[in-house]
Amino acid sequence: MTIREYARPETAEEAWQLCQKRQNVVMAGNMWLRMQRRAVGTAIDLSGLGLDFVRERDGGFELGAMATLRELETHPGLEAAYAGAFARALSPIVGVQFRNTATVGGSVFARFGFSDVATLLLALDARVRLYKGGEMPLEAFQRAPFARDILLSVFVPGGAQGVGYHAMRRSATDFPVLAVAAAQTPGGLRVAVGARPARAQLLCAQEREWSDARRAEQLQGMAFGSNMRATADYRRAIADVLVRRAVRDAMEGKQDAD
Amino acid sequence: MRIELTLNGQRVCADMPADATLYELLRAQGMKSVKCGCETTNCGLCTVHLNGRPVLSCSQLAARCAGAEVVTLEGLQDEAQLLAQCLADEGAEQCGFCSPGLVMNVLAMAHELRSPTPEQVDRYLAGNLCRCTGYMSQRRAIAKYLKMREEGAR
Numbered sequence: 260m261t262i263r264e265y266a267r268p269e270t271a272e273e274a275w276q277l278c279q280k281r282q283n284v285v286m287a288g289n290m291w292l293r294m295q296r297r298a299v300g301t302a303i304d305l306s307g308l309g310l311d312f313v314r315e316r317d318g319g320f321e322l323g324a325m326a327t328l329r330e331l332e333t334h335p336g337l338e339a340a341y342a343g344a345f346a347r348a349l350s351p352i353v354g355v356q357f358r359n360t361a362t363v364g365g366s367v368f369a370r371f372g373f374s375d376v377a378t379l380l381l382a383l384d385a386r387v388r389l390y391k392g393g394e395m396p397l398e399a400f401q402r403a404p405f406a407r408d409i410l411l412s413v414f415v416p417g418g419a420q421g422v423g424y425h426a427m428r429r430s431a432t433d434f435p436v437l438a439v440a441a442a443q444t445p446g447g448l449r450v451a452v453g454a455r456p457a458r459a460q461l462l463c464a465q466e467r468e469w470s471d472a473r474r475a476e477q478l479q480g481m482a483f484g485s486n487m488r489a490t491a492d493y494r495r496a497i498a499d500v501l502v503r504r505a506v507r508d509a510m511e512g513k514q515d516a517d
Numbered sequence: 518m519r520i521e522l523t524l525n526g527q528r529v530c531a532d533m534p535a536d537a538t539l540y541e542l543l544r545a546q547g548m549k550s551v552k553c554g555c556e557t558t559n560c561g562l563c564t565v566h567l568n569g570r571p572v573l574s575c576s577q578l579a580a581r582c583a584g585a586e587v588v589t590l591e592g593l594q595d596e597a598q599l600l601a602q603c604l605a606d607e608g609a610e611q612c613g614f615c616s617p618g619l620v621m622n623v624l625a626m627a628h629e630l631r632s633p634t635p636e637q638v639d640r641y642l643a644g645n646l647c648r649c650t651g652y653m654s655q656r657r658a659i660a661k662y663l664k665m666r667e668e669g670a671r
């Protein structure tokens with residue numbers, strides 16, 4: 260990637276104006292961006308917008324787009340409110356040095372299929388806040404087409420009684436072969452499956468009658484694909500196991516070993 | 518563009534292109550300990566401390582580091598000496614290429630975590646790849662180093 264100019268706007272409006280130009284690009288942690296083959300006009304660094312925060316709000320947590328994965332992983336409030344699921348989901352991502360720079364905003368905005376971050380946030384029924392696009396459920400954002408906008412923050416509602424997270428990797432620090440998050444919310448059981456390898460999707464959103472038969476039926480209706488890490492059949496087979504474990508942990512309100 | 522930052526305690530002013538990485542800036546400043554081992558943001562060799570935290574200098578835009586405090590292995594020679602001795606005693610280096618990044622991350626860990634368990638150590642250092650050793654000798658050396666460091670502090 261080459262960059263002609265560097266800008267560090269101090270307002271979201273300025274950043275938004277700059278990002279309307281096709282050759283300009285929004286930069287968060289730059290961990291993913293730097294590997295792109297492209298000639299960038301202006302790199303719009305979001306680090307001057309004061310979006311590097313994690314704060315409690317309305318019984319849940321608002322995560323500023325520039326909060327790093329490491330900040331989420333080590334935040335005592337998140338740890339207590341979501342049964343340690345943030346640390347469990349994020350700590351296998353590359354390394355501490357990497358997570359000190361990679362951001363929640365970059366993870367969510369890019370809508371990576373392999374994202375542990377999106378899988379967990381989807382199960383927690385997170386909402387995204389965009390500068391122009393306003394607020395919307397992450398679920399809707401995951402399906403929306405890419406638009407030139409600035410992601411400001413992600414809101415994670417509270418009230419989850421238990422959260423379970425299970426991912427499988429072929430080797431430590433690699434992308435997950437499959438990732439599953441389950442949350443016991445006031446509305447019922449919410450389970451998200453990511454790295455299918457397509458974008459994370461909900462298996463169920465308000466499930467009250469959880470059983471082996473229900474799980475089998477729901478998994479039957481979910482699409483899995485093949486890539487260099489695993490075949491669709493393999494993913495389907497391990498999904499059954501990982502979903503069962505994640506749901507068990509969510510029900511029991513604790514994080515178990517794999 | 519002109520970038521001013523504090524490097525190993527000294528104020529420096531570097532003139533770098535807009536797309537220069539912190540890694541490139543540091544090499545241009547003669548910091549030979551900082552190396553780039555991959556093109557994919559995941560080997561850990563380029564680790565430096567940015568405002569007290571370990572980061573991958575290969576993917577950090579230099580422009581964003583204006584005003585920051587950066588520390589490389591050159592700036593931590595005294596502290597690194599005991600660790601280097603432990604690594605040598607355990608025969609933990611083969612080609613040694615991965616060492617600067619590993620040493621920087623072990624020191625960051627020693628600053629951040631108090632009495633880490635072996636599991637915490639493994640997790641903290643998971644992003645430092647070594648293609649020669651298989652890690653066992655390094656783990657022994659690091660355990661020994663942490664113990665000596667703690668005893669020294671008492």
Ligand SMILES: Cc1cc2nc3c(=O)[nH]c(=O)nc-3n(C[C@H](O)[C@H](O)[C@H](O)COP(=O)(O)OP(=O)(O)OC[C@H]3O[C@@H](n4cnc5c(N)ncnc54)[C@H](O)[C@@H]3O)c2cc1C
Pocket residue numbers: 284285286287288289290291292293305324351352353360361362363364365366367368369371373374375376377408409410411432433434435557558559
């Ligand atoms: C080697 C490697 C391994 C990885 N492994 C995993 C893994 O195992 N699990 C996992 O979940 N993730 C993984 N990731 C993804 C990583 O966690 C981050 O999601 C990724 O690096 C993007 O975050 P960033 O802050 O670096 O964003 P950047 O790279 O800066 O940006 C990513 C994209 O999002 C846009 N963008 C960023 N922030 C905003 C915003 N606030 N508003 C609008 N647009 C924005 C940018 O323009 C760009 O297109 C991996 C990434 C790499 C490079």
Ligand code: FES
Pocket residue numbers: 552553554555556557558559560561562563564573574575576
């Ligand atoms: S050189 Fe490999 S992570 Fe920076």
Ligand code: FES
Pocket residue numbers: 609610611612613614615616646647648649650
């Ligand atoms: S000793 Fe050769 S890469 Fe680690």
